[in-house]
Amino acid sequence: MNATDLGLPVDVPSTALFTDHYELTMLQAALKGGTADRRSVFEVFTRRLPEGRRYGVVAGTGRVLDAVENFRFDSGVLGFLRQRAVVDEPTLEWLASYRFSGDVWGYPEGEVYFPGSPILRVEGSFAECVLLETVILSILNHDSAIAAAASRMASAAGTRPLIEMGARRTHELAAVAASRAAYVGGFTTTSDLAAGFRYGIPTVGTSAHAFTLLHDSERDAFQAQVNSLGRGTTLLVDTYDVAEAVRSAVEIAGPELGAVRIDSGDLLLVAHRVRQQLDELGATDTKIIVTSDLDEYAIASLAAAPVDAYGVGTQLVTGSGHPTCSMVYKLVARAESADPKAPLVPVAKKSTGGKTSIGGRKWAARRLDEDGTAQAEVIGTGAVPAELADRQLLVELIKGGQVIAREPLDAVRDRHAAVRANLPMSALQLSRGEAVIPTEYV
Amino acid sequence: MNATDLGLPVDVPSTALFTDHYELTMLQAALKGGTADRRSVFEVFTRRLPEGRRYGVVAGTGRVLDAVENFRFDSGVLGFLRQRAVVDEPTLEWLASYRFSGDVWGYPEGEVYFPGSPILRVEGSFAECVLLETVILSILNHDSAIAAAASRMASAAGTRPLIEMGARRTHELAAVAASRAAYVGGFTTTSDLAAGFRYGIPTVGTSAHAFTLLHDSERDAFQAQVNSLGRGTTLLVDTYDVAEAVRSAVEIAGPELGAVRIDSGDLLLVAHRVRQQLDELGATDTKIIVTSDLDEYAIASLAAAPVDAYGVGTQLVTGSGHPTCSMVYKLVARAESADPKAPLVPVAKKSTGGKTSIGGRKWAARRLDEDGTAQAEVIGTGAVPAELADRQLLVELIKGGQVIAREPLDAVRDRHAAVRANLPMSALQLSRGEAVIPTEYV
Numbered sequence: 106m107n108a109t110d111l112g113l114p115v116d117v118p119s120t121a122l123f124t125d126h127y128e129l130t131m132l133q134a135a136l137k138g139g140t141a142d143r144r145s146v147f148e149v150f151t152r153r154l155p156e157g158r159r160y161g162v163v164a165g166t167g168r169v170l171d172a173v174e175n176f177r178f179d180s181g182v183l184g185f186l187r188q189r190a191v192v193d194e195p196t197l198e199w200l201a202s203y204r205f206s207g208d209v210w211g212y213p214e215g216e217v218y219f220p221g222s223p224i225l226r227v228e229g230s231f232a233e234c235v236l237l238e239t240v241i242l243s244i245l246n247h248d249s250a251i252a253a254a255a256s257r258m259a260s261a262a263g264t265r266p267l268i269e270m271g272a273r274r275t276h277e278l279a280a281v282a283a284s285r286a287a288y289v290g291g292f293t294t295t296s297d298l299a300a301g302f303r304y305g306i307p308t309v310g311t312s313a314h315a316f317t318l319l320h321d322s323e324r325d326a327f328q329a330q331v332n333s334l335g336r337g338t339t340l341l342v343d344t345y346d347v348a349e350a351v352r353s354a355v356e357i358a359g360p361e362l363g364a365v366r367i368d369s370g371d372l373l374l375v376a377h378r379v380r381q382q383l384d385e386l387g388a389t390d391t392k393i394i395v396t397s398d399l400d401e402y403a404i405a406s407l408a409a410a411p412v413d414a415y416g417v418g419t420q421l422v423t424g425s426g427h428p429t430c431s432m433v434y435k436l437v438a439r440a441e442s443a444d445p446k447a448p449l450v451p452v453a454k455k456s457t458g459g460k461t462s463i464g465g466r467k468w469a470a471r472r473l474d475e476d477g478t479a480q481a482e483v484i485g486t487g488a489v490p491a492e493l494a495d496r497q498l499l500v501e502l503i504k505g506g507q508v509i510a511r512e513p514l515d516a517v518r519d520r521h522a523a524v525r526a527n528l529p530m531s532a533l534q535l536s537r538g539e540a541v542i543p544t545e546y547v
Numbered sequence: 548m549n550a551t552d553l554g555l556p557v558d559v560p561s562t563a564l565f566t567d568h569y570e571l572t573m574l575q576a577a578l579k580g581g582t583a584d585r586r587s588v589f590e591v592f593t594r595r596l597p598e599g600r601r602y603g604v605v606a607g608t609g610r611v612l613d614a615v616e617n618f619r620f621d622s623g624v625l626g627f628l629r630q631r632a633v634v635d636e637p638t639l640e641w642l643a644s645y646r647f648s649g650d651v652w653g654y655p656e657g658e659v660y661f662p663g664s665p666i667l668r669v670e671g672s673f674a675e676c677v678l679l680e681t682v683i684l685s686i687l688n689h690d691s692a693i694a695a696a697a698s699r700m701a702s703a704a705g706t707r708p709l710i711e712m713g714a715r716r717t718h719e720l721a722a723v724a725a726s727r728a729a730y731v732g733g734f735t736t737t738s739d740l741a742a743g744f745r746y747g748i749p750t751v752g753t754s755a756h757a758f759t760l761l762h763d764s765e766r767d768a769f770q771a772q773v774n775s776l777g778r779g780t781t782l783l784v785d786t787y788d789v790a791e792a793v794r795s796a797v798e799i800a801g802p803e804l805g806a807v808r809i810d811s812g813d814l815l816l817v818a819h820r821v822r823q824q825l826d827e828l829g830a831t832d833t834k835i836i837v838t839s840d841l842d843e844y845a846i847a848s849l850a851a852a853p854v855d856a857y858g859v860g861t862q863l864v865t866g867s868g869h870p871t872c873s874m875v876y877k878l879v880a881r882a883e884s885a886d887p888k889a890p891l892v893p894v895a896k897k898s899t900g901g902k903t904s905i906g907g908r909k910w911a912a913r914r915l916d917e918d919g920t921a922q923a924e925v926i927g928t929g930a931v932p933a934e935l936a937d938r939q940l941l942v943e944l945i946k947g948g949q950v951i952a953r954e955p956l957d958a959v960r961d962r963h964a965a966v967r968a969n970l971p972m973s974a975l976q977l978s979r980g981e982a983v984i985p986t987e988y989v
Contacts (some may be wrong), residue, residue, distance in 0.1 A: 114588040122741040123719040125712065127752030129740070130776055134754075138771030147757070172719070185744045193775075231761050238755075242715035243722055250637075270567065273684035274871045277565040277614070280685055297681075298571070302627045310569030312576075313680075315589070315878035318894040319582050319673050329580030333635075334572055343898045397902075419871060427872040429716045429861060436757035452760040454783045457719045458810040460839075498650050531962035 121182055121203070123240040126191060132232050138522045141232035144440040146449060146466045149211075149225035149245060151218070152488045153276050155253070155427035156248050157537030160528060162521060163224055164286040165248030166214035170508045172240045175204050182502060205233050209503035212469075214512075215289055215521035216498065217528065218249075219482040221544045224432065226331040230443060231436075238434040246432050247279060248286040250424035254401070255290025256525060257425065258417060261405040266293035268309055269300075270396065271422030283422045296416075302364040304514055311339035311366045311394065312428065325349055327357045337363035342379070343370065351379055355386040364392035364413065372397060373410050380411035388400045400425050401535050438466045451486065463546065470496040471542075479528050485547040562614040563624055563645075565682040568633060574674050575638040583674035586882040588891060588908045589912065591653075591667035591687060593660070597695070597869035598980030602970060604698050604963060605666055607690030608656035608729040612950045614649050614682045647675050651945035654911075656954070657731055657963035658940065659970065660691075661924040663986045665909045666874065673878075676832040680876040688874050689721060690728040692866035696843070697732025698967060699867065700859060703847040703974045708735035708856045710751055710839060711742075712838065713864030725864045731959050738858075753781035753808045753836065765792055769799045779805035781836060784821070785812065793821055797828040806855065808914035814839060815852050838986055842867050843977055880908045893928065905988065912938040913984075918969035921970050 126133075135141035154161055178186075187197055207229020218224050225241065227234045228390045258267060269287040272280035277299075284292075294309045295301065298406030301308035312330055320326035327340050328477040342350035342365045354362055365383070367375050372395045381434075383391050395407065396416030404415055420426075438445035451464030465486035470493035472481045483493055502510045525532070532541040577583035596603055620628075620642040629639055647902050649671020660666050667683065669676045700709060714722035719741075725847030726734075726742030736751045737743065743750035762768035769792075778800045784792035784807045796804055807825070809817050814837045823926055826835050837849065838858030846857055862868075877896075878985040882889035907928030912935035914923045923936055944952045967974070974983040 120719070124721070124740050125714060125738040125740065125752060126740055126750045127754055128744075130752050130780075131754055131758045131772075134772045134775035135761065136756070137764075137775040138767075140771065143761060145761065182744070186740075189743065189750065191740070231757075235755075235757060238757075239715045242717055243717060243719040246716050247718040247721070255855050259979045272565065272567060273681045273690050273876075275685060276689040276718060276724055277562070277685040278683055279689070279718035279721040280565070282718055296565050296567040296569065298568055298628075298633070301568075301623070301631060302564050308568045308631065308633065310567060310572050312569055312573055313677075314896045315673075315677060315680075316573045316576070318896070319577065319585060319587070319881055320580075323881070325580075328946065329571075329582065330576045333576035333579040338572075343896075345897050348787045349899060369896075369898060419873075423870045434715075436760045439761055441763070454756045454760070454785075454811075455787050456789060456811060463847065546773075 119179060119182065120176050120240050121178045123243060124171070124236060125239045128236050128238055129186070129192045129196065132199070133192045133233055135231055136196055137198060140441055142230045142443040144443055144445065144447060144449065145229065145231040145234050145436060146438040147227045147234050147434055148223045148437045148467060149241065149432050150221055150223050151431050151432065151433070153220050158253065158427065158535045159532045159534070159538050159541040161218040161430065162249055162252040162290055163212045163214055163216045163218055164213055164252035164289045165244040165282070166225070166502065167511065167514070167517070168244045168248065168282065169225070169241055170502060170511060172244060173209065173237060173503060176203065176205060176237065176240065178203055180425065194543070201234070203233070203235065203236070204407070204506055205229065205503070206506040207233055207503070208501065208505065210499040210504050212498050213500050213520060215517040215524065217524050219540045219542060219544050221484055221546070222482055223469050223484065223499065226466070231439065242432055242434050248282055249432070250428055251283045251286035251422065252290040252423035254421055255287040255292050256406055256521065257401040257535060258421065259291025260525070261401045261535060262415055263408065265412065267291065268294050268296065268414060268416040269421060270296040270416045271418035272297040274419045275422040280422065285514065287421055288514060289521055291518070291522060312341045314341065314344050317341065317344040324353050324357065327354055328439045331358045336361040339364040339366050341366045341368065343368055347375060347379065348382060351382050352386070355383065355388045355391070360386070360388040362388055362391045366393050366394045366396060368396050373407060376407070376410045376412050405497050428453055435462050437462070437464050468499045471498060472496065473527070474506055478528055479542050481542050483545045483547060484544060492545065560812065561619050561621060561624065562617050562682050563620045565685060567663055567681045568680060570645060570678050570680055571628070571638065573677055575634045577673055578638055578641060584672045584885040586885055586887065586889065586891065587671065587673040587676050588880040589669045589676050589680070589876055590665045590879045590909060591683065591874050592663055592665050593875070595662050595873065595875050596982055597872070599978050600695065600869065601974045601983040602870065603660040604691055604694040604732055605654045605656055605658045605660055606694035606731045607686040607724070608653055608667070608944065609953065609956070609959070610686045610690065610724065611667070612944060612953060614686060615651065615679060615945060616950055618645070618647060618679065618682065620645055641674070645675070645678070646948060647671065647679065647945070648948040649945070650947065651677055652941040652950060653944050654940050655942050655962060657959040657966065659966050661982045661984060661986050663926055663988070664924055665911050665926065665941065668908070672976070684874055684876050688872045690724055691872045691874070692869055693725045693728035693864065694732040696863055696867035696870070697729040697734050698963065699843040699977060700846055701733025702967070703843045703850070704857055705850065707854065709733065710736050710738065710836070710856060710858040711917070712738040712858045713860035714739040716861045719863040722864065725763045727956065728954060729863055730738065731961070731963055733964060752784045756783065756786050759783065759786040766795050766799065769796055773800045778803040781806040781808050783808045783810060785810055789817060789821065790824060793824050793956055794828070797825065797830045797833070802832065804829040804833045806836050808836045808838060810838050811949065815849060818849070818852045818854050820960070847977055875881055877904050879904070879906050884930050911938060911940045914938060915969070919969055921984050923984050924986045925988060925989060932989065
């Protein structure tokens with residue numbers, strides 16, 4: 106099933122304009138100057154984690170593979186660039202036949218990362234690599250920010266399911282990517298139908314206050330919902346008086362009532378009262394879903410409450426205080442020609458004003474202790490030490506322009522859960538702190 | 548020029564799945580229960596501005612009109628809903644012929660808003676209106692958050708131009724909408740080619756550190772850039788030593804050099820030094836562009852510095868601390884049937900837990916003092932007082948399903964500038980405060 110054919114714009118036909126103007130003008134200057142085909146290595150990394158966070162989560166890699174594959178300049182796009190005089194005719198001709206033909210290595214999606222981790226490495230000619238900066242960073246910076254928040258929320262929720270319901274709080278297509286990233290981070294389901302359609306994430310829904318208010322009484326609303334959706338449905342019980350609503354709900358649906366949702370008030374207190382009332386009414390299997398401005402801290406504070414599932418919106422899709430990562434895409438090495446035998450020369454910005462980085466094509470490995478718990482993120486530019494050879498983190502994703510490492514989203518989600526379980530315990534503390542393992546350069 | 552034909556996914560063929568699962572299940576229950584065609588009024592509003600903000604900016608309205616017009620369930624989407632058993636067959640049949648046929652009124656795009664302002668009002672049957680909740684809120688919550696940040700930055704920048712360059716820090720399609728919202732808020736140009744393509748926003752670009760590092764020397768890089776892009780280009784001068792770079796830049800391009808860009812370090816100090824050096828070298832017309840993690844406060848702090856333009860990325864596309872608004876879409880009135888003569892009954896959530904709202908179909912007007920400065924946001928549900936009749940804020944956007952109020956983006960941008968100029972002076976203070984005018988209910 107191809108989403109584009111079905112009219113849903115989430116399989117992107119061309120990603121070529123998700124690009125900053127300067128990437129094309131740099132290309133033009135490099136083509137004219139004779140440096141465009143110099144063999145080059147770009148790396149994606151962050152200099153720091155968001156303040157207080159103990160680990161980052163790599164998400165969006167699968168979307169990056171699609172974006173690179175679909176990075177093509179068709180006649181309409183070329184016409185736009187010509188009309189606006191963004192670049193000259195020789196550059197337009199070069200763009201018309203653009204296909205990325207290089208190699209991409211990266212941390213597998215769902216892995217965790219730390220300051221300096223070379224999350225993605227793009228190798229090819231300067232020209233073909235420099236154009237991908239913006240679209241790669243857009244995807245990784247957005248998706249990883251959401252996945253990091255989701256991962257913390259999943260830790261806080263323990264075994265209780267998490268419902269992603271933030272679509273209304275973010276851009277309509279960012280929402281689809283956010284659902285995907287939330288699923289990677291440990292969420293269970295989503296309210297967003299487009300995310301179900303595009304990525305196969307299970308979708309769920311309850312009912313809004315509008316549905317109750319539409320009816321002449323709350324009882325009428327509950328009856329209509331149960332008549333149509335069955336006794337297993339979830340009734341929203343906080344439009345008028347919660348206790349009265351719970352009584353009506355069980356009267357109408359019986360003890361087979363699937364769940365009640367509480368969307369306002371002191372959730373800890375209300376959940377306890379509702380649980381007691383449901384039990385007294387014999388609805389001991391009816392679940393309680395809470396959904397009101399939750400974040401990882403609120404979820405953690407409800408750990409002892411009789412809550413069966415959490416619905417999370419705003420704080421998820423805005424990265425719980427950190428809506429973007431600070432990943433950058435930097436040229437770290439280049440040769441003096443396209444010749445594969447020409448040596449790669451490490452390069453790096455050197456001015457005193459900050460934003461410096463470490464030149465050279467890097468490997469990364471995670472050192473584990475005897476129990477398999479992560480000890481350090483080890484990064485180097487030379488030979489990989491023998492004891493770390495089988496702990497290397499970068500895998501080949503694109504080889505000679507061909508995507509070779511697509512994987513199902515469930516595999517990514519499982520990887521993240523497994524990797525997180527191997528971090529030191531303090532990674533799961535919600536309080537602010539330093540990166541849970543140090544980054545070592547060798 | 549139709550963007551869809553050109554392969555760029557920003558004219559959205561169908562927006563029908565940018566919808567939460569529960570909207571469809573509520574629809575099913577209402578269809579079965581016989582309440583689906585009750586005449587209904589939904590309103591979009593916020594209960595509060597983001598903490599410390601003095602006004603909000605309505606943005607995204609134009610995109611909402613497109614989204615409503617393109618809200619259609621084609622066979623692929625219906626097949627997905629059937630396969631997942633989201634709703635039953637009668638509901639699928641109803642969806643197959645869905646076209647919004649109601650009316651939409653709203654604040655014109657670019658207007659400012661305050662707590663309680665009825666930013667958008669959607670009227671029609673319950674069924675046709677309830678489905679639009681998520682896509683409308685996604686667009687308005689995202690775009691208004693960006694526009695509000697942009698507006699503050701534009702105030703801080705005064706007459707100096709602002710370049711939007713945040714695409715790499717947000718979702719690749721959210722970036723296109725963010726450029727649009729930034730332009731509404733007062734930005735001048737964007738780096739995002741997709742935003743230029745889709746919305747006609749002027750695009751600009753300079754050069755990245757990678758371009759300098761590609762070359763054997765900084766001088767080689769500058770020479771290549773000037774050779775290809777002309778002396779009017781902008782050279783990036785902070786890869787190695789700024790003073791040396793400025794000297795090389797003027798030697799190579801001459802005093803006709805368009806601009807230099809500074810992307811790191813103490814911008815205030817460096818800008819002063821670079822200005823002095825440029826002047827000493829005779830490049831008195833060469834401009835200085837600064838671009839390093841700027842927000843409205845950093846922009847304001849550079850007001851006395853010799854800076855000619857600001858490039859803003861992260862803090863713009865993340866709403867400068869407030870990446871989303873808290874707009875909600877609430878049923879505020881409904882009749883007992885589809886009959887246009889049946890009276891509208893005001894409705895509102897009433898539980899003690901919070902999130903209550905004011906029922907009834909509302910008008911809004913802005914009271915001005917004799918100088919034309921805004922004094923109060925006046926909101927009511929009855930007759931509009933005569934003295935406010937020509938100060939009403941809501942305009943008709945969609946009539947009987949037909950969009951009647953499209954407008955060029957420049958008109959929206961001009962409106963915002965004019966409206967902001969008529970707010971009390973304290974609106975432009977960057978420090979935290981209350982809404983700059985009170986909301987009065989009559």
